[in-house]
Amino acid sequence: MSTLHTVNKSPFATTTLASCLNHALEGDAILLIEDGVYGGVVGTELAKALAAAKGVSLYVLSGDLTARGIDTARLVKGMKPIDYAGFVALATEHDRAQAWL
Amino acid sequence: MSTLHTVNKSPFATTTLASCLNHALEGDAILLIEDGVYGGVVGTELAKALAAAKGVSLYVLSGDLTARGIDTARLVKGMKPIDYAGFVALATEHDRAQAWL
Amino acid sequence: MSEIKKFLYVNRKAPYGTIYALESLEVVLIGAAFDQDVSLAFLDDGVFQLLKKQDTAGIGVKNFSPTFRALGDYDVTKFYVEQESLTERGLTADDLMDITYEDEDDDYEEKPSIRVVNRDEMAAIMGDQDVVLSF
Amino acid sequence: MSEIKKFLYVNRKAPYGTIYALESLEVVLIGAAFDQDVSLAFLDDGVFQLLKKQDTAGIGVKNFSPTFRALGDYDVTKFYVEQESLTERGLTADDLMDITYEDEDDDYEEKPSIRVVNRDEMAAIMGDQDVVLSF
Amino acid sequence: MKFGIVVSEGPYTHQASDTAYHFVKAALAAGHEVPRVFFYHDGVNVGTRLSIPPQDERNIQKNWTALGQEHGIDLVICIAAAQRRGLLDENEASRQGKDANNIAEGFRISGLGQLIEMGIQTDRLMTFGD
Amino acid sequence: MKFGIVVSEGPYTHQASDTAYHFVKAALAAGHEVPRVFFYHDGVNVGTRLSIPPQDERNIQKNWTALGQEHGIDLVICIAAAQRRGLLDENEASRQGKDANNIAEGFRISGLGQLIEMGIQTDRLMTFGD
Numbered sequence: 001m002s003t004l005h006t007v008n009k010s011p012f013a014t015t016t017l018a019s020c021l022n023h024a025l026e027g028d029a030i031l032l033i034e035d036g037v038y039g040g041v042v043g044t045e046l047a048k049a050l051a052a053a054k055g056v057s058l059y060v061l062s063g064d065l066t067a068r069g070i071d072t073a074r075l076v077k078g079m080k081p082i083d084y085a086g087f088v089a090l091a092t093e094h095d096r097a098q099a100w101l
Numbered sequence: 102m103s104t105l106h107t108v109n110k111s112p113f114a115t116t117t118l119a120s121c122l123n124h125a126l127e128g129d130a131i132l133l134i135e136d137g138v139y140g141g142v143v144g145t146e147l148a149k150a151l152a153a154a155k156g157v158s159l160y161v162l163s164g165d166l167t168a169r170g171i172d173t174a175r176l177v178k179g180m181k182p183i184d185y186a187g188f189v190a191l192a193t194e195h196d197r198a199q200a201w202l
Numbered sequence: 203m204s205e206i207k208k209f210l211y212v213n214r215k216a217p218y219g220t221i222y223a224l225e226s227l228e229v230v231l232i233g234a235a236f237d238q239d240v241s242l243a244f245l246d247d248g249v250f251q252l253l254k255k256q257d258t259a260g261i262g263v264k265n266f267s268p269t270f271r272a273l274g275d276y277d278v279t280k281f282y283v284e285q286e287s288l289t290e291r292g293l294t295a296d297d298l299m300d301i302t303y304e305d306e307d308d309d310y311e312e313k314p315s316i317r318v319v320n321r322d323e324m325a326a327i328m329g330d331q332d333v334v335l336s337f
Numbered sequence: 338m339s340e341i342k343k344f345l346y347v348n349r350k351a352p353y354g355t356i357y358a359l360e361s362l363e364v365v366l367i368g369a370a371f372d373q374d375v376s377l378a379f380l381d382d383g384v385f386q387l388l389k390k391q392d393t394a395g396i397g398v399k400n401f402s403p404t405f406r407a408l409g410d411y412d413v414t415k416f417y418v419e420q421e422s423l424t425e426r427g428l429t430a431d432d433l434m435d436i437t438y439e440d441e442d443d444d445y446e447e448k449p450s451i452r453v454v455n456r457d458e459m460a461a462i463m464g465d466q467d468v469v470l471s472f
Numbered sequence: 473m474k475f476g477i478v479v480s481e482g483p484y485t486h487q488a489s490d491t492a493y494h495f496v497k498a499a500l501a502a503g504h505e506v507p508r509v510f511f512y513h514d515g516v517n518v519g520t521r522l523s524i525p526p527q528d529e530r531n532i533q534k535n536w537t538a539l540g541q542e543h544g545i546d547l548v549i550c551i552a553a554a555q556r557r558g559l560l561d562e563n564e565a566s567r568q569g570k571d572a573n574n575i576a577e578g579f580r581i582s583g584l585g586q587l588i589e590m591g592i593q594t595d596r597l598m599t600f601g602d
Numbered sequence: 603m604k605f606g607i608v609v610s611e612g613p614y615t616h617q618a619s620d621t622a623y624h625f626v627k628a629a630l631a632a633g634h635e636v637p638r639v640f641f642y643h644d645g646v647n648v649g650t651r652l653s654i655p656p657q658d659e660r661n662i663q664k665n666w667t668a669l670g671q672e673h674g675i676d677l678v679i680c681i682a683a684a685q686r687r688g689l690l691d692e693n694e695a696s697r698q699g700k701d702a703n704n705i706a707e708g709f710r711i712s713g714l715g716q717l718i719e720m721g722i723q724t725d726r727l728m729t730f731g732d
Contacts, residue, residue: 012425012426063396068391
C-alpha cells in the first residue's frame, strides 16, 4: 500500500511541497508537475529537505521541466525525470494518488 | 511619498506577506485583506516578523477578520482593524497602492 | 454498487478567500448519499474552516460553517484535524466549532466528530484510503 | 494626455503553470504604445519568466519567452531582477536570457535591458512609481 | 480623488470581485470618483449574464451592473482575456462566427489600452486579484 | 486499469486542464480506460464553446471534445459549479429563463453524484487543479 503524491506549485511561492513532504510515507512517490518542478533544482534550502525524505521516490515531469528552461543536470540527486507515460505508470504502481493543490 | 501595500493571501500557505514585508519602506502601510487577515493573529512565527517591521503601519480589514471568526483581541500588537471606508482613506493617504497577489 | 470504499476529503485551504472550502463541502453533502466510508481531513489552512464564530455579514458572502455541524445527520462523523496545523496558526482545539453526531451503535449518545490527530497520524490516515479528493 | 507617469509591472509568478506571466506581458506590449515611463520588476517566482532555453513543445503550450527579447524595440528597456530572488532559487544572472536594446541616445549602442538589483534597491524602485500593476 | 479599479479574478471562485465591489461602494460614499473598473484575467467572468448563483448567495454580476448604472461607472472587460475564456458580446460573436453571446448589461468589451489609460487618468490604481 | 479524472481549474488560466489532457492521452495509449472526466470548480469553463483562443495557441475545449469523442469518454460538467459560473446547456438555459447557452459539443452537465460514482467505479482517481 503506497501513494503517488503530485505537487504542482512552486515551493518558493507556497508551502504545498513542504506539507506533502511532511505527510509522505516510506514507499510513497512524489511527482513534481507544472510549477512544482522548480522544487527539483539543486542549491536551494528546499533541496536539502528533499534529500532528507527517506524512503520516498522523487520524480519530475520532464515536459514541464523543459518548458521552464531547467536542464535535468540541475536536478537534486536521485530525482528522476519521467514523461506522461511514466506518470501513468506511477499512478498504476501505487494504490492511490493524492494531489497536493 | 509612501505606499499602501495590500496582502490577500494566508501567510501560512504562501510567501506573499513575507515578500511584502521585505519590500515595505518606512512610512508605508500594510493592509491585510481576504485570506491575508490570518497573518494578524498573535502567537505565530510570523507575528514576530510583523512586530519587527519598523516604521510600517499595520492594518487589517475588519469585515474579513469577522467573517473568518477571528476576534480583534487576538491581533498582534499595533495592528489596527479598519472597515472599507478606512481602506479607501488609507488609499488616499498614500501615494500609490501595491497589491501583493 | 455494493462495494464500500474509503473516501477522504482533504481540506487544506481557508474559507471565503477562495471557493474551494465551500465547494468541497458541497461534494461531501452529495457524497454522503452514497454510503461510502467517509473521512474529512483538515490540515494546513484547512483548519481555519472549522473556527467558531464566523460571521460573514460584513463581506456579503454566505457563511457556510454551520453546515459542518449538520454533517452528523448524514453519517459524516470523522473530522480529522491536524494538531501541528493548529499550533502553527496560533490556534488550539478550543477555537474550533463543537461538531457532534449521535452514535446509533451506542444508544444515540452524542459524540464529538472532531478528532485532533498529530501529523504522523494524519499521514497514516491519508495512506489508508481508496479515494482521496483534494480541495 | 501629455503627462508621463511611471508605470511598474510587478511580476512575481512563474510562467506556464498559470496565465499571469503571459497576460502581464500582453499588457506591457499594449502599454508600450502610451509613451509612459515603463519599468518591469521580476522578483520571487517572477524571475523564472526570464530563464534561458524555455521549450514548451512537450506541454503543448505557447512559449512566450522570446517576446521579452522584442520589448527593446518598443522602448521597454528596464527589467529589474532581484538578486535575492535568484539566489533563493539556486539561480544566477547567467541563467537569464540575453535581453538587449539599442540606446538611441548613445549612437544606438546595444545595451542590456536586465539590471540585477538587490532587495533594498527593488524596494526603492517600487516606492518611486505612480502606478503599480501587479501580476 | 479618482480611483481606477482592476478586478483580476473570477466571481465566486475568488473573493477579489467582492472586495473590489465593497471598496468601490465605500469610495463613492466618501465622495470619490470611480470612472472605470477594468476586468482582466478571470475577472472577465464577472460580466457573464448566464451566471445563476444559489438563491441565498449574492449575485456578483447583478451587483456590479447596478452599481455601474447608478454611478455611471465604465465596466470594461478586456477583449483578449475574454476571448480565451469565452466571454463575448454580440459584435464579437458575430465577427467570430459564434452562435451565442453572454455579456451582461452594463459591461462592455474593449482593449487593454483602456487599462493603461485608466492608470494615466486616475489618481490611484487599485488591484483586486489573486 | 480504469482512471477517473477530475479537472478543477479553468482553461488557459491554469495548466491543470492541459496536464489532465496529456495524462488521459498517455493513459489511453498505454491501454488503460478513462470512462469519465469530471470538471469541477473553474474546470467547468473548459466546456464553453464560446472560447476563442489566439491562432497560435492550443484550443483546450476542442482538444477535449475530440479526445472524448474518439475514445467515448463521458465529459461531465458539475451543474452546481457551472450555474455559479455561467456555463449552461439548452435545457438549463430554458429552465432558468436564460436567453443563451454556451456548452460545447461532447460535454454534458450533471450532478456531483457523478464524481462520487466515478470514485467508486474506477481504480484510480486523479485530480488536476490548483
